Amino acid sequence: MAEEYWRWTESRWTNPDIDWKKGDIITGGVDVGSVSSQAVVFVDGELYCYGNTRTGSNSPDSAHKAMGLAMEDTGMSLTDLQYTVGTGYGRVNVPFGTRAITEIACHARGANFMYGPTVKTVLDMGGQDCKAIHCDPRGKVTNFLMNDKCAAGTGRGMEVFADLLQVPITQIGELSLQVEKEPPPVSSTCVVFAKSEASSLLREGWPKEKVIAAYCSAMAHRVVTLLERIGVEEDFAITGGIAKNVGVVGRIEKELGITALKPKIDTQIAGAVGAALFGDALVKKERKKG
Amino acid sequence: MIANYGYKDGSGDYFIAIDTDRCDGCGACVPMCPSSVFMVMDEDPNDPMREEPVAVVADDQRKKIKYACAQCKPGGDRPPLPCVAACPVDAITHSW
Numbered sequence A: 001m002a003e004e005y006w007r008w009t010e011s012r013w014t015n016p017d018i019d020w021k022k023g024d025i026i027t028g029g030v031d032v033g034s035v036s037s038q039a040v041v042f043v044d045g046e047l048y049c050y051g052n053t054r055t056g057s058n059s060p061d062s063a064h065k066a067m068g069l070a071m072e073d074t075g076m077s078l079t080d081l082q083y084t085v086g087t088g089y090g091r092v093n094v095p096f097g098t099r100a101i102t103e104i105a106c107h108a109r110g111a112n113f114m115y116g117p118t119v120k121t122v123l124d125m126g127g128q129d130c131k132a133i134h135c136d137p138r139g140k141v142t143n144f145l146m147n148d149k150c151a152a153g154t155g156r157g158m159e160v161f162a163d164l165l166q167v168p169i170t171q172i173g174e175l176s177l178q179v180e181k182e183p184p185p186v187s188s189t190c191v192v193f194a195k196s197e198a199s200s201l202l203r204e205g206w207p208k209e210k211v212i213a214a215y216c217s218a219m220a221h222r223v224v225t226l227l228e229r230i231g232v233e234e235d236f237a238i239t240g241g242i243a244k245n246v247g248v249v250g251r252i253e254k255e256l257g258i259t260a261l262k263p264k265i266d267t268q269i270a271g272a273v274g275a276a277l278f279g280d281a282l283v284k285k286e287r288k289k290g
Numbered sequence B: 001m002i003a004n005y006g007y008k009d010g011s012g013d014y015f016i017a018i019d020t021d022r023c024d025g026c027g028a029c030v031p032m033c034p035s036s037v038f039m040v041m042d043e044d045p046n047d048p049m050r051e052e053p054v055a056v057v058a059d060d061q062r063k064k065i066k067y068a069c070a071q072c073k074p075g076g077d078r079p080p081l082p083c084v085a086a087c088p089v090d091a092i093t094h095s096w
Ligand code: SF4
Pocket: B032, B033, B034, B035, B036, B037, B068, B069, B070, B071, B072, B081, B082, B083, B084
């Protein structure tokens, strides 16, 4: 079988400091995206565990798979979740979801938890789209913009590109920095055009890292122009899969003249984290109502 | 919140912004729009803790907003946009 260069490793984590059986409010968050799906469990407002998987052929299965991975070896089951919020592109198809909330709301809330209340601007570079969000110190959205049309600057675009160049996706970023001189960006970040442009550059004899640099730089420029519409106020954080690509992140930072906060946990789980936190807030709200 | 719906492409920026702090979901913009761009939701999908109705740009319009609005935006002198004129609280703005 040919190597699948686009494939990134699935992962999971359990917080060793929490005994979930002693928890009062236990909530789930599931983010079913077009490329990847994540599930997290929060116990009394703290992150207890997460799972990060590739999205399968349908949303319900992907939601189960992600939550199954998150709960692996924890002794937890779906019935332990008091409230589960679905988000992402497949959010209304989470079979064990109590309700669905948009990615915009969840990413802001999740970034606020992951990076702290000083975060004012969140750039989410997901599998299929790109969102620029401003939020207040509580993680509430104050301004947002979502590019609804084009897969440029997205995880899917990067996967297609990794396959084309036969470079493992996790190495793209590093490799793109191994150029002596920054090449001009490819003229298009549209997945289809960039692919043919990159192919012709390779045929012209450009080394791989130079082609990759040109592509990362085009992707960075593309999202910077999007961000500029709403403006960038510090602190600035990037969520989603592309946040792991130093080639793109570094170029975004350079173009903006701003450094993004460094993530402590997997940047892909921000949406699911926000979803679970909304679950927590909604349980409390219901209890207050009595 | 300022909610920007639309996209940016090679030819320009095409966003409709709704100021949800102004919009009270009165619905006046909905019937005025010839392309059915707006919808009123019972609550703000991007602010789940607030339970007030609010207008949004319909999902199926977001990817083609430039074309949906073309009929209200002739070249040359532009008449007031029906949606903008209909809104009693000036919650709607267009980027182009
Ligand atoms: S400009 Fe015309 S078509 Fe566009 S949203 Fe306003 S009323 Fe609808």
